[in-house]
Amino acid sequence: MARALPTINKKFEGAVQKTEQEKKIAELQAEVEQLRAASAPQLEVEIEKLRTQIQQSSGxxxxxxxxxxxxxxxxxxxxxxxxxxxxxxxxxxxxxxxxxxxxxxxxxxxxxxxxxxxxxxxxxxxxxxxxxxxxxxxxxxxxxxxxxxxxxxxLNPLEKAEAIVKEIVKTTDFEEEEIATTLATVLKRIERDGKTKELAKLIDVSSEEQEQGLTDLNVLDAEQDMFLMLLELGLNPVSVRTNLIPMLSLPQDLKDAIRSDGLKGAHALALSTLTAKALKVEEKIAFTERARATDEVLKKNLTVPETRERIRQIKAKYFQEDKTESKEVKGVMQKINTITK
Missing domain, CATH: 3.90.1530.10 (Conserved hypothetical protein from pyrococcus furiosus pfu- 392566-001, ParB domain)
Structure with missing residues (x-):
């Protein structure tokens, strides 16, 4: 049975309820006046305690x-x-x-x-x-x-992802490295059955309805524990998979830019495609390109579409160089073949 999490409104229930405390405050204030009327210096300590109670009662x-x-x-x-x-x-x-x-x-x-x-x-x-x-x-x-x-x-998306993963590890039987795979697997199964909308509807219902709804979606046992935790935090598992979990796999330079420079998550995900493999270059060169692009995004306050266009231009430059190099190699090979015939 999945363990229900407390909802945030119950966490602070009664913390600031001034109207309900008015009678108590009035009684405390009356007691203060009675003590002062006694003109007893030794009662000042008790008066100070009552004053503190009045402040705390007011919320x-x-x-x-x-x-x-x-x-x-x-x-x-x-x-x-x-x-x-x-x-x-x-x-x-x-x-x-x-x-x-x-x-x-x-x-x-x-x-x-x-x-x-x-x-x-x-x-x-x-x-x-x-x-x-x-x-x-x-x-x-x-x-x-x-x-x-x-x-x-x-919260920035990186910190939110880290906090959510930490909570999943603490409240379920999953290890950190299993979370992304399990989440993707279950969501793929729900999407295949065409029931993604049914999953989204579970965010705004009671814990009992969430549990029954997940059971109807064939999300059971340990998987259900994870999904219940996300739903009771008011999080759509689809959004968590798409927008948050990928934050954990970002290159360290982009994580640092999120933490220190306020780089947005969507921008970071776009910039993360500037990899050595994608550009077909050494890691050092890819890092330099990514750093320059990140700096440009931050200084010019580029939108996500503008960032993606800038990334496309960077990739095109390397693809063009690769294409040009291939033509040159092809030309040399043709000359060699001519000589050897």
Whole structure:
């Protein structure tokens, strides 16, 4: 039986429900006033505790930025200086619109579940505190982090692919190297049966309906575990196979460009076709061509169609050279044949 994953809306259920807390807040505020009316200095400590309770009951609280730590297992591993500066400019201009989400960590410290970019930007701006919502420590922090980022953050496709594969390995019996092959095999079987649309419809139904739907599509046992995990994360397995899994096989230079320079996934996939085999050259030459093309894509902000056209031009250059060389060789051979006759 496949293990159901928690949905993201249940993760934070009750975290920010101000209207439901109004009565409790009023009672706490009344208690504070009663303590102050007693004019007892020794009660100041208790008053401060109650003030903290009021803040937390209202859903949001100001937290010292120095008491916050990043989550080492979060899916987002790439936060560039440029993205931090951009977020800092937005925070300075508009203020903090969305609270970060924290979980209790060690002592009086907290760990980020969502909002690292906002936290980094706040530190750049020299903010002493940042507005936050404190939620209980999830049973599975890594899975909660993945759910949070898939729901709220725009992960680059490489990091999303890495996080999803990590989650599949952790929650199923599959090894990392088996995932791409199994996913492709099952999807090919579903496509052959003409039921791809039926698979897509399972994203928006209940866990029970997802399980029954996969069974009807003849996706069973370990295969079903993998597909259930993807569906419950709100991911279409077809899209995962087409747009995400190929990210893991990209050349290292393109992975670096995604992480450091913001190269888009579709551009990276197009550029990955500039291989030594495709150009019929040494790997060093192919790497140089790919690096030049990547730099051009980034500097000129080329669209995907423009990128593909540029790649076609590069390939055509090598094919033309190869064709010219073949003509020259053919001409020499003809001369040799003439002499030897």
């Amino acid at each position: 949001e609280v100001e937290i010292d930025v120095n008491l916050i730590e990043p989550n080492p297992n979060q899916p987002r591993q790439t936060i560039t200086g440029a993205s931090i500066q951009n977020k800092a400019r937005l925070l300075k201009k508009h203020g903090q619109i969305t609270s970060v989400i924290l979980v209790p960590h060690q002592g009086n410290r907290y760990m980020l579940l969502d909002g690292q970019l906002r936290w980094e930007a706040a530190r750049v701006l020299g903010w002493k505190t940042i507005r936050a919502v404190i939620v209980p420590q999830p049973q599975d922090l890594e899975q909660s982090s993945l759910l949070t980022f898939l729901g709220f953050e725009d």
